[in-house]
Every structure is written in C-alpha cells, then in structure tokens.
Amino acid sequence: MQRTLLADMAIKFCCFSQEPIDDMDTWGESIENLFCSKSGQMAFQEFLKSEYSEENILFWLACEEYKKIKSVPEMISMANQIYTEFVQTESPRQVNIDSGTRTKITDNISEPNLNSFDTAQKMIFSLMARDCYPRFLKSDIYQAIRQGKR
Secondary structure, three states: HHHHHHHHHHHHHHHHOOOOHHHHHHOOOOOHHHOHHHHHHHHHHHHHHOOOOHHHHHHHHHHHOOOOOOHHHHHHHHHHHHHHHHHHOOOOOOOOOOHHHHHHHHHHHOOOOOOOOOHHHHHHHHHHHHEEEEEEHHHHHHHHHHHOOO
C-alpha cells in the first residue's frame, strides 16, 4: 500500500511539475545539486512530507528567502515568522536544533540580522544531507521519477 502511494505521488509530481526535470540526472550526485533544481526541491519535499519531516526543507527554504531581504522592517517581520513557525519551542513545525542554538535565536529575535538563522539552517541542512537525502535516493518516489524519465 505504501509503495503505491509513493509511486502515485511521484507520478503526480512528474505530471504537474511546472519545471522541466532534465537536470534530475544530477540529483543523485549531491544534495546541493538536488537543491539547485526547483523540481528537485519539490520532489524532496514530497518525500519529506511522506516521512513527516517536511518542516526541515520548509525551514531551509524560508532561511534562503530570508537572506535575500533588503529592508529592516521586512527582515524583522520574516524573522518573527520563521521563529514562530520553526524555532520557538512547541511551534507548529519545530525543527530539531540543539537547545543552545534555539536559545541564541530566541535571545536575539528582537534584533535580527541576515545571519540570525545561519547556524540552525546549517544544522538542518546537515541533518537532511546525512539522514534524509540517502533515504530519498533509495525511495520509491525517487525511483519512480527516474523510471518515468527514461
């Protein structure tokens, strides 16, 4: 049953993706290559959703957007949104970071800067690279996408 569900998700992803997946051959080389592709990010997000750990990529993507902010008011607003959704204890999509990093972000949230989430983002990226990415490459969803491309 689970295999069919994941294969169905892969087919849905391939059929409804707005991005070409010509670059998917590089996804298996590194998580960086996977993340350089919008389609790769979407496929990985679907996989993480199936593993109930979608918050990791959502947090990472939010941090990437946060780094692009140019105005202080927008930075403060987005920093608070990221904090409330992903960092604060008992937040809806709390990411798994160490207490020291969480405390440092909490202590500095009233005066955020563009590097406020860097340490936490690196932790989450490392977690995904070590743990989730290898499982993604072995997953039915990735295999179904690869087979659909051939």
